[in-house]
Amino acid sequence: MITAPITLSLARDLLRGALDLERTEYGVLPHRLPARARAQCADGQLAMAESQPSGVRLVFRTRATTIELDTLRTKTAYEGAPPRPDGVYDLLVDGTLAGQASVTGGNVLKVDMTTGSSETVPGPVGTVRFSGLPDRVKHVEIWLPHNEVTQLVALRTDTPVEPAPEQGRKVWLHHGSSISHGSEAASPSTTWPALAASLGGVELINLGFSGSALLDPFTARALRDTPADLISVKIGINLVNLDLMRLRAFGPAVHGFLDTIREGHPTVPLLVVSPILCPIHEDTPGPGAPDFENIGEGRIRFTAMGDPAERAAGKLTLNVIRDELARIVKQRAADDANLHYLDGRDLYGHADFAELPLPDQLHPDAASHRLIGERFAASAFGPAGPFTPRS
Template sequence: MPTTHDWITTLITRDLLRGALDVERTEHGVLPHRLPARARAQNTDGQLAMAESQPSGVRLAVRTRATALELDTLPTKRAYVGAPPRPDGVYDLLVDGRPAGRGSVAGGNTLTIDMTTGTAAVEPGPVGTLRFDALPEGTKDIEIWLPHNETTELVALRTDAPVEPAPDPGRRIWLHHGSSISHGSDAASPATTWPALAAFLGGVELVNLGLGGSALLDAFTARALRDTPADLISLKIGINIVNQDVMRLRAFTPAVHGFLDTIREGHPTTPLLVVSPILCPIHEDTPGPSAPDFSSLAEGRLGFRATGDPAERASGKLTLNVIRDELARIVAQRAADDPNLHHLDGRDLYGEADFAELPLPDDLHPDAATHRRMGERFAKLVFTDRGAFTG
């Protein structure tokens, strides 16, 4: 076991990170971002600012002979007024691509959110330390997947042998954008969100732009996708449009076209897959917005309900079924001139039979078992023979 004097401290720089589009130098260390500075400057929404700073899919990737390491981080943990305490964020350790450990960091800042008033307050807290011992001897590639749901400033990396950036694995880069479901809400850990699992099974490098509550066809997100190197791109569109009730059908259709047009400016022939929403019974035929259902707090959980009126579909309010039909129509129309554009019905990832077996715990987000099922299904449908990402 190394003593304090045996540790080698390595400055954490962008070349040690994968899955981040930007790295910000902070008072404490570095903060990975999943949207570039230009996009962040154009954003005025606190929800998106929080979501993009949560490092879903971001991992520290090094090659080393070290058998022990410590990572100091400053997490920002969320708490909701009236709700049960949330568990600490989880870090996944992979050695040569295989799961080798899991841990959490205590301490950190606390962001307390009051969903009844829409207010939030931050209480500062201390830096914490993640430690992994008894790593295999010899040279190896190590990845530490950062908590997908916890903003994480990286303060210091210590090892008992020198480290260098892990070499480029030579895999295709898969750039994915979606909602909190793609972000990883209620997954067991960062390496077991459905996109991460699908990436492992598909043998690709994931860049996850799943942004909780913020898959809203924002132009700055489209430009970020346009400007990010990628061999494969997928967009999961719909649930946030409905549950935030941000537009009607009249605005939705040209917004989708504009989003796709922008991406195609930077990726004219890249395989591009549009995925419609998975099953969500509260919004299948009932418009948004969604609202917290506080009646479930007594059971130790927070649920959601749809507050729209199904009759409002006639005036253009959106439901998941309306969006699925329109996305299928848009892709079919565009595919006549864009043979690399593809469509997948989200209910092929999670549909009625799945809901009967694995219901959504809060009526909106899948649980850990469902993330695994969705990841396996996406890999089978998209990365295997005749899938959109075959090759």
């Protein structure tokens, strides 16, 4: 076997979907926000979310029949709850899923949701292994777990690897919340953005950050400064369930966020997506809070703690946000023909909730991720979609 330690140079050659790379004691840690952005916010939730490599994948060509990847993961464990499933690595060969595996060992981030405290228990490097692959030159992608911080340590193969040539596909840059990050998706290549990118034939850069789609200026600047052919921003649910701002601040913040993106991408198709259906917050403001009644059975449900009457004082709900986003996009589109709006309920709405309810009242399950991905692809990349070139 040929062993290649993961250096910054090798990672730059093979990794796609990351905006920054950090050299660590063990290897390389991919980041989905640049260092300047990370330095402007000390929030632990954002730090964990942006360093979980949703949409990040190793891409190369090889005729290897056996591939091994050494990584050091950091897995999250919640006090009082059963262990969470291991993160999944998806192996794609010439665009087709050819294997799935997980690693053992690694660090464990223990979180007490009742107090907000946490501690990290260190663990050893683990190895993910794929064997029995076809003995021919092939395009290989290893999608890293979307829900585990992953330090890349070494790549081993039984024949040499080389960087895969660019395929000339358009780059789709997307920003959103935990739903875009991939919460409750079955695997990294089956989060709804990954599915939509595959159906749309585009290269994905996923800036979906669990709990952290908050109209932060540093995120807008990251979007501004990242080369892209297509951009979408999914706005709303985190602002409600964190009870972060009032209507007076929301409108100007959206304008500022879009203004910043347009500084770097003045004519790129830009799609603003409002929240999917989430009944607990449709007309009830946040904050949202976990219900620990069934945590011992491995089930956490979320509930809205606000009072619908507080909307009169400017508190945000999903319906308030949808109305305001639609108004803002309509206003701006008069001078920006490449700005578009999509109601998130067209991706997941009332009929879908009846058939595929949100298991924790907040996040869609694996089947709903597929549904949302297919509908987004049809809407955005379809014949009349905003991401489809006009003749």
